[in-house]
Amino acid sequence: MKNVWLINPYGTLPNEGWRNYRNVNLAESFSDKGFNVRWFIASFEHRTKAARTENIVFDSFSSEIITTPLYRKNISLSRIYFEYVFGKNLISYVNKNNLELPIVIILVSPSLFYASLIINFAKKNNIKVVIDVLDLWPEHFITVLPKPIKAFSDFLFSPLYYLRNKTLLKADGVVFCSRDFEEKICNKISLSSKLVSYIGTETKDTITKKCYEVVHIVYAGTLGESYDIQKIIDLAIIYELKNKKVVFHIAGGGPLKESVYQASLSLSNLKFHGSLHPVKLDALLSMCHIGLASYASDSSVSMPLKFYDYLCNGLIVLSSLKGEVNEIIESKCVGFNYDANNINQLEGIIDSLLADPKLLKNMSNKCFTLGKNYDYKKQSNEFSSFVIDIL
Template sequence: MKDILIVAHFTQVPGEQGNGRFGYIADILADEGHNIEIVTTQFSHRTKKQRASIGEQGNQLKYKLTMLNESGYRKNVSIKRFYSHYIFGRNLKSYLNNRKKPDMIYCAVPSLDAAYAAAQFANDNNIKFVIDIQDLWPEAFKMVFNKPVISDLAFSPMNKKANYIYNSADNIIAVSETYVNRALSANQNLKKGLSVFLGTDLSYFDTFNKENKVNKPLEEIWLAYIGTLGHSYDLNTVIDALSILKGKGINNIKFIVMGDGPLKFKFQDYAKAKKVYAEFTGRLHYEEMVGILGSCDIAVNPIRSNSAGSIINKVGDYAAASLPVINTQECQEYRDLISSYDAGINCENGNPVDLAESLLSLYSDSKLRKKMGENNRKLAEDKFDRNKTYLNLISEIMQE
């Protein structure tokens, strides 16, 4: 039996919505007889509120859950957010210094402040340090604050911190091969890492899909988007494409947008201005989202140019739902998956005409939609099913 400490700054706690990776991993390791603790924050990044005590729900967990203080913030890109992360990192450092030394630290990256504190502690105490990269910082922030030279200088301290974390790792796990390669470029000791997509439990997904299907008018084609409505996502180009098709007399494509974020009202207003048939549902419970998604015909993955994202949450759900994907994301890793599985159509980023033509080809051909959707489901079964893929992840964590 090993004492394993999981540091996960951005994770769900009992009672919160989400399809969390780290609670899932903790349950597996606990079932194997290991002593597991997850350390996270009292502040919820999603709701921007301090969390209440989980009370009795905590007693039902297979692992110990510790929530440390963090000051909080209102905007995702702000000085207050960076300060809040600093506070959490400082409190984590103090907690580690007063806790019994674990046999291993399994650490989510980001945030950098928490991961940096964990890396320093592991180095100082000769503790095995395994990282699991969920996003690339500071690369992701450069999407929002992209000023040549100025951005590089402003984010230089973050970049140095990230490189220290990557170089400290005894094992590198990430949600994509793209992220693995970024970490390996800074690690002087490792030649390989392991890519395990975030994925989902397909058995649960299929149950929710069956139980929560919605009635859809036969004459309509539903185009789905799920996820954050923020700066990395180019819904305006999708709306422009739909406007182009409407100009050609196609009025029965309904754009269903499931999610919330800082640009929600801007996207809503743009859809109204373009007179596009769209429904913005807001944030849904995962079970409800799956039911609606499974009732759709096509999915769209509209990521802005130069995004640091790679294999993101939504594409796993699209695959699980057997939907063909219209993809504008430039990440070569995902574009290659779409091509190799013939699971959708890759479009030119930011080009509404190309997107409209791709959408028209799927709209006009039900057999093509069915074939590509089935291929995408095969991709889900091969690459996104946690029942299979997380066995490799656990094996990587526990190797000596």
């Protein structure tokens, strides 16, 4: 049987209580096509920092735990050291256990600080490499820079841009999880073999019937400084004063978790759910009418998972993101775009929807229909077929 290796220290395994990660979906697709799949992953989970100690054989792949040092801060020197050690220990692990080599490696990007180790190993052993671009580094780092320094970010991060471009040019194929990412990369380098394959989500055959006596508005995702969470709390205050039949729901975890929790104690129309199991999150989304994609103005996010989840549950999307999401919302009439930090504009959009229940229902059906395009099985099948064509 032909072997495929997925190399990504991050992500979550099926037994860790989160939704199926991109690699899990890819493993299912490759397994269905007759491949044997291994996923090389770090010895702790990125979000919770919970330890992993044993390799597990799942239905479509086996996990290979690579010993790595722990990091506490996501942007730190210890994170860089973690990545380097992951790459070095992975190659030692393969040699020590005398693993049968694959015909192709799917290497995640970002992988700035270990990709060269993997690619050199692959080239030495005549193994094809396909890079899966899930996020943009160093662009992500720019969002945490002080404002006076941001103007010099291109110069400051030029070695990292060079390193990323060099890595991508060595790959046999590159897959992007959004057209925004493809455009940003391909404006700088020319790639002969590339594909856009969205992460997607599990879609449904029918939309859940919604009650419109009270309109439910939800934000589901990370509770951090880059996500404009305070504006959602401010909206809840505004609509409680208006005495409108609107309930705001916030689900997720992160640095602002305590602030959201405290706000929910004093606001009758703000419900905080914490981090939800995928089944419970789906139940929450299915009863809601509007989904918020509230991001800071300098966010590097392109196609967030919440966008797919909102659509497949028939939620109208209100988004502050630029780029592809913005264009889809406008061209497909599945929501409204607003300027980040402009709470008055967002309030006006919500008021217009509250005043027109028929519009709410019609747009909900459009969202549900469009969501079917982002079925994860369809997207994963396109990804695996692209890889097989390269072999």
